[in-house]
Amino acid sequence: MLPFRKRLRGWWLRRLPLEAACRLGQRRIYLLPTRFGLLLLLVAAAVWVGALNYAVSLAYVLAFWVIGLLLVAVLMAYRQLAGLQLQVQEAEGVFVGQFAECRLHLCNNTALPRQLLLQSEQGGEWVSCTLAAMEQQSLAIAQLLKQRGRHAYPAIRLWSTAPFGLIRAFAWWRPDGSVLAYPLPLPDRAHQDRRYEAGRGRHVGHVGDDEDDFSHLGEYRQGDTPRQIAWSVLARRDVLASKRFASQPRGQALHQLAWQDYPALLDVESRLSRLCWRVLQCEKAGQHYRLQLPGGVVEPQPGQRALALAALAEFRLPT
Secondary structure (H helix, E strand, O other), X not given: OOHHHHHHHHHHHHOOOEEOEEXXXXXXXXXXXXXXXXXXXXXXXXXXXXXXXXXXXXXXXXHHHHHHHHHHHHHHHXXXXXXXXXXXXXXXXXXXXXXXXXXXXXXXXXOOOEEEEEEEOOEEEEEEEEEOOOOEEEEEXXXXXXXXXXXXXXXXXXXXXXXXOOEEEEEEEEEOOEEEEEOOOOOOHHHHOOOOOHHHHOOOOOHHHHHHHEEEEEEOOOOOOHHHEOHHHHHHHOOOEEEEEOOOOOOOOEEEEEHHHOOOOOOHHHXXXXXXXXXXXHHHHOOEEEEEEOOEEEOOOOOHHHHHHHXXXXXXXXX
């Protein structure tokens, strides 16, 4: 793509509104002939000029038949996009350097089947989608995340040349969605092997001593004591679950993953990558941990993995 054309398209796309959901209407659909359609139009024009010069009636018929076919193709291509409903879906975060799946939901509320193609403004592979009448479908557009943080969904181009391949109907949409890029995990076994107990480095009381601080029911982890097992849940649902408390039961270490574990000369991204690796190791081993960052702490709780990784992804040094 020419640099001027690329800048012009970028300027135009930035003027489009962000939308979590939209319905494609007449003002959003553009129509242009394909190469084959343009060639057919030129052939029709040449046949019509020949019919004028030589007064051949069949040439007139052929020329107007081709033009009529092109007009029908315009209508059919427009109907491929008209009334299509689009909606943003939540995307799962990935690590830096990986492809994120920007998830979209398409809904066809008409009796007309649709054959669509979708592609990100950043290029890459296009995604084919066939929607039958009154059908809904979810699909994903790949986006390469090269930097840590929250990334907006790219603008999406939708187009169709069905059913004749003579006219291309296309539209642009800026989804109001985002996806997180987590720091790239960097092994840090020297700090991961160090354990810190809850409180001031000592064990807390028995499970029975902190029942007033019951937090929630979680999945059974290897090493949980019999007194932690929710026997009533096991009897009713045949599911093995364990009780979780605000303070850790006796014998279970609380790993402290702290920003201050690293020297001041170490850069921000390296610290975050090491902390990210330690979070993943704790989750893999089913260990309890607390993530301490300047300006915030992620305590043991349901969904701690997602909260900890999100905190690392969106971390900014306090000013």
